[in-house]
Amino acid sequence: xxxxxxxxxxxxxxxxxxxxxxxxxxxxxxxxxxxxxxxxxxxxxxxxxxxxxxxxxxxxxxxxxxxxxxxxxxxxxxxxxxxxxxxxxxxxxxxxxxxxxxxxxxxxxxxxxxxxxxxxxxxxxxxxxxxxxxxxxxxxxxxxxxxxxxxxxxxxxxxxxxxxxxxxxxxxxxxxxxxxxxxxxxxxxxxxxxxxxxxxxxxxxxxxxxxxxxxxxxxxxxxxxxxxxxxxxxxxxxxxxxxxxxxxxxxxxxxxxxxxxxxxxxxxxxxxxxxxxxxxxxxxxxxxxxxxxxxxxxxxxxxxxxxxxxxxxxxxxxxxxxxxxxxxxxxxxxxxxxxxxxxxxxxxxxxxxxxxxxxxxxxxxxxxxxxxxxxxxxxxxxxxxxxxxxxxxxxxxxxxxxxxxxxxxxxxxxxxxxxxxxxxxxxxxxxxxxxxxxxxxxxxxxxxxxxxxxxxxxx
Amino acid sequence: xxxxxxxxxxxxxxxxxxxxxxxxxxxxxxxxxxxxxxxxxxxxxxxxxxxxxxxxxxxxxxxxxxxxxxxxxxxxxxxxxxxxxxxxxxxxxxxxxxxxxxxxxxxxxxxxxxxxxxxxxxxxxxxxxxxxxxxxxxxxxxxxxxxxxxxxxxxxxxxxxxxxxxxxxxxxxxxxxxxxxxxxxxxxxxxxxxxxxxxxxxxxxxxxxxxxxxxxxxxxxxxxxxxxxxxxxxxxxxxxxxxxxxxxxxxxxxxxxxxxxxxxxxxxxxxxxxxxxxxxxxxxxxxxxxxxxxxxxxxxxxxxxxxxxxxxxxxxxxxxxxxxxxxxxxxxxxxxxxxxxxxxxxxxxxxxxxxxxxxxxxxxxxxxxxxxxxxxxxxxxxxxxxxxxxxxxxxxxxxxxxxxxxxxxxxxxxxxxxxxxxxxxxxxxxxxxxxxxxxxxxxxxxxxxxxxxxxxx
Numbered sequence: 001x002x003x004x005x006x007x008x009x010x011x012x013x014x015x016x017x018x019x020x021x022x023x024x025x026x027x028x029x030x031x032x033x034x035x036x037x038x039x040x041x042x043x044x045x046x047x048x049x050x051x052x053x054x055x056x057x058x059x060x061x062x063x064x065x066x067x068x069x070x071x072x073x074x075x076x077x078x079x080x081x082x083x084x085x086x087x088x089x090x091x092x093x094x095x096x097x098x099x100x101x102x103x104x105x106x107x108x109x110x111x112x113x114x115x116x117x118x119x120x121x122x123x124x125x126x127x128x129x130x131x132x133x134x135x136x137x138x139x140x141x142x143x144x145x146x147x148x149x150x151x152x153x154x155x156x157x158x159x160x161x162x163x164x165x166x167x168x169x170x171x172x173x174x175x176x177x178x179x180x181x182x183x184x185x186x187x188x189x190x191x192x193x194x195x196x197x198x199x200x201x202x203x204x205x206x207x208x209x210x211x212x213x214x215x216x217x218x219x220x221x222x223x224x225x226x227x228x229x230x231x232x233x234x235x236x237x238x239x240x241x242x243x244x245x246x247x248x249x250x251x252x253x254x255x256x257x258x259x260x261x262x263x264x265x266x267x268x269x270x271x272x273x274x275x276x277x278x279x280x281x282x283x284x285x286x287x288x289x290x291x292x293x294x295x296x297x298x299x300x301x302x303x304x305x306x307x308x309x310x311x312x313x314x315x316x317x318x319x320x321x322x323x324x325x326x327x328x329x330x331x332x333x334x335x336x337x338x339x340x341x342x343x344x345x346x347x348x349x350x351x352x353x354x355x356x357x358x359x360x361x362x363x364x365x366x367x368x369x370x371x372x373x374x375x376x377x378x379x380x381x382x383x384x385x386x387x388x389x390x391x392x393x394x395x396x397x398x399x400x401x402x403x404x405x406x407x408x409x410x411x412x413x414x415x416x417x418x419x420x421x422x423x424x425x426x427x428x429x430x431x432x433x434x435x436x437x438x439x440x441x442x443x444x445x446x447x448x449x450x451x452x453x454x455x456x457x458x459x
Numbered sequence: 460x461x462x463x464x465x466x467x468x469x470x471x472x473x474x475x476x477x478x479x480x481x482x483x484x485x486x487x488x489x490x491x492x493x494x495x496x497x498x499x500x501x502x503x504x505x506x507x508x509x510x511x512x513x514x515x516x517x518x519x520x521x522x523x524x525x526x527x528x529x530x531x532x533x534x535x536x537x538x539x540x541x542x543x544x545x546x547x548x549x550x551x552x553x554x555x556x557x558x559x560x561x562x563x564x565x566x567x568x569x570x571x572x573x574x575x576x577x578x579x580x581x582x583x584x585x586x587x588x589x590x591x592x593x594x595x596x597x598x599x600x601x602x603x604x605x606x607x608x609x610x611x612x613x614x615x616x617x618x619x620x621x622x623x624x625x626x627x628x629x630x631x632x633x634x635x636x637x638x639x640x641x642x643x644x645x646x647x648x649x650x651x652x653x654x655x656x657x658x659x660x661x662x663x664x665x666x667x668x669x670x671x672x673x674x675x676x677x678x679x680x681x682x683x684x685x686x687x688x689x690x691x692x693x694x695x696x697x698x699x700x701x702x703x704x705x706x707x708x709x710x711x712x713x714x715x716x717x718x719x720x721x722x723x724x725x726x727x728x729x730x731x732x733x734x735x736x737x738x739x740x741x742x743x744x745x746x747x748x749x750x751x752x753x754x755x756x757x758x759x760x761x762x763x764x765x766x767x768x769x770x771x772x773x774x775x776x777x778x779x780x781x782x783x784x785x786x787x788x789x790x791x792x793x794x795x796x797x798x799x800x801x802x803x804x805x806x807x808x809x810x811x812x813x814x815x816x817x818x819x820x821x822x823x824x825x826x827x828x829x830x831x832x833x834x835x836x837x838x839x840x841x842x843x844x845x846x847x848x849x850x851x852x853x854x855x856x857x858x859x860x861x862x863x864x865x866x867x868x869x870x871x872x873x874x875x876x877x878x879x880x881x882x883x884x885x886x887x888x889x890x891x892x893x894x895x896x897x898x899x900x901x902x903x904x905x906x907x908x909x910x911x912x913x914x915x916x
């Protein structure tokens with residue numbers, strides 16, 4: 001990557017007026033294969049490098065480019081000039097080699113994974129896996145009429161390079177499998193979709209994926225209606241994931257500081273039941289995503305956000321931690337939600353933000369609930385939760401549970417309430433736990449199934 | 460470019476396309492009245508799209524040197540799984556000139572930053588003057604200038620330039636006990652002339668804050684089945700979700716839609732005519748050409764309740780044996796094109812707007828929809844809704860999401876008003892990324908719909 005050397009040189013001889021500068025380079029090399037009807041239907045291959053630049057004199061300015069041939073000094077100057085118009089009295093805090101991530105602190109597991117990641121699999125291995133997955137799904141249930149099995153191999157590289165001497169890089173491989181099916185059952189068309197990820201192509205658990213797809217179809221057969229009201233509920237893992245995909249913002253240090261979340265001023269208080277904990281971590285064995293450092297170069301730390309119901313910590317970048325006189329937690333990021341523009345601001349984003357699992361399986365949670373509703377799927381991640389108030393109204397579907405066993409499916413539901421009430425109504429979380437990536441691949445969230453004493457369901 | 464296309468085709472593909480994107484974005488952030496600065500974004504890359512029958516290969520890169528493009532073309536060629544022999548047709552480009560219906564007067568790059576900052580300051584001041592307690596307010600300014608070039612092995616050479624300007628407001632309003640957060644966009648498919656009429660964005664800012672404050676006094680709706688009236692304008696999102704996405708060729712070709720095999724059949728109430736048209740001047744979803752170089756056009760999807768057509772991109776058209784409808788769209792070079800909506804609307808009918816509400820004993824009036832989700836079952840969130848009692852609007856309701864099976868719901872439309880209103884527009888996220896769209900309608904009524912809230916009837 002010759003352009004990086006150009007930036008290294010520019011950092012050593014910054015253009016006039018610029019006191020300090022930093023670049024964050026994100027490179028994504030992806031192979032995506034889609035198989036349908038026993039043949040490869042689509043192939044996407046890409047290699048894109050994004051350069052985020054910030055430069056400070058008396059103020060800090062930002063720029064972004066994908067033009068690798070641009071003169072490094074000119075890009076730095078563009079960022080610097082963009083900052084001149086700012087009202088801000090402060091310049092951004094840059095890490096030094098002392099405060100930034102140190103590659104020697106990686107444990108042996110990660111070190112060895114890092115070495116493996118230098119050699120991602122080739123496209124034919126991805127094709128083979130997608131073919132196998134499509135075949136397994138198609139043969140798993142005779143009601144399945146169409147299948148699209150997609151397997152993706154991503155190699156994601158991050159570099160932070162600044163004028164204070166920080167020059168760190170990390171590469172990780174993520175393998176991802178997704179299945180979309182349409183089944184015909186008793187004259188009705190039923191769609192189902194599910195996905196999984198792993199750091200190893202071989203370790204993608206295709207059997208689990210097939211089981212989830214088959215269960216999803218079963219849970220949608222002959223849906224009935226439900227009388228609106230409060231019910232004892234078990235939320236499936238995927239519903240917990242859906243909620244966390246938005247709800248993590250409650251724990252953003254920046255949002256906490258500007259008062260735009262429902263948890264404003266409540267740090268240190270109990271906001272959930274003793275069965276409810278949330279942790280944000282840089283690494284988890286269930287996913288190939290790994291966040292040893294953030295986009296500012298700060299090491300990724302494990303942070304207990306909610307500990308047995310108590311709101312204990314926030315996720316921070318350099319700016320938000322300085323506002324509260326705390327240490328950053330390695331949560332500086334840019335891509336938080338879907339956007340039509342390239343997000344360039346450094347904000348707070350999670351690493352792998354998870355509701356902590358419990359000791360019993362989802363099946364045991366359903367049995368303990370006895371009679372109630374098992375919410376199996378939910379939709380519309382981004383319009384259904386208000387972070388300022390905590391109110392939510394989430395479209396979903398589910399299965400009636402009678403004496404701990406599935407009775408019949410129900411669709412066109414919505415679950416309504418407030419997130420804080422939901423946290424307080426958690427009786428137990430399951431030990432079967434999944435992690436999923438955010439659509440734009442910038443973070444992950446994880447959830448077990450969650451048993452609630454009550455939840456308003458409208459049908 | 461000819462050499463790159465020929466290399467891509469050397470593995471046996473029957474069609475190759477090069478999509479170049481050169482895009483500038485400017486973003487100015489103002490948080491709590493402090494101008495945080497300006498960010499400039501330069502997006503610069505290309506995608507090579509290769510087809511062999513209904514098999515597709517998409518390779519993209521931001522290495523736009525000749526060798527970078529040749530590498531990408533070679534990779535695309537190698538990835539094609541076909542026994543077909545390469546066809547060595549001579550490629551001769553023919554320039555296609557299509558005028559973008561959205562005329563730009565002041566290109567963003569020609570306007571000094573201070574002018575854009577002035578708009579931010581005025582918007583911020585207007586929001587704060589609305590008379591409510593604002594805990595937090597961010598006003599962000601965005602403009603984009605996208606230049607695209609599409610060339611393909613059939614000799615097409617087509618360019619388009621799309622310019623947009625947008626303000627985004629994010630605010631948390633409080634009343635002592637409660638607080639509520641919302642975001643709202645003021646999007647325009649223009650250059651800086653979008654801000655020529657100060658009253659436009661000033662009014663938008665005040666209404667945005669007033670609406671958040673009003674929403675804090677809203678009460679939960681009861682759970683019941685009632686008639687629902689959807690106001691003219693942005694409630695057209697319902698059509699986007701309920702039948703727009705299921706009519707895209709991607710959903711039809713994978714049998715993932717209730718509209719499969721129903722062309723020519725009655726699928727909706729006779730009052731329903733749904734159109735998608737990417738060529739309407741002044742709308743956010745408008746362009747001169749789609750992202751495959753096909754001129755945008757008016758596509759009638761449902762006419763008087765009869766299903767008339769699907770939205771097709773090139774590949775979707777191949778799968779369905781239909782021509783492209785100028786609907787091949789993508790966020791940028793990082794996405795292969797897919798059939799997507801542009802400006803989708805319910806055509807005007809003949810019913811009286813006032814009667815739609817006055818004839819209801821109890822029901823729901825949806826004034827604005829916040830966003831939605833699609834599939835065989837769709838959902839839309841109610842951003843502004845009122846309970847109807849004895850033919851009049853009684854009080855505002857909160858926390859509502861409406862969901863139903865699209866093909867069932869559109870059969871229950873019993874009123875369509877005469878006065879169609881457009882909307883500012885927004886982004887639709889799907890397989891080919893986020894694309895600009897609008898969806899609008901005249902006032903319309905669904906005879907019965909499940910409404911679910913936490914309140915008592």
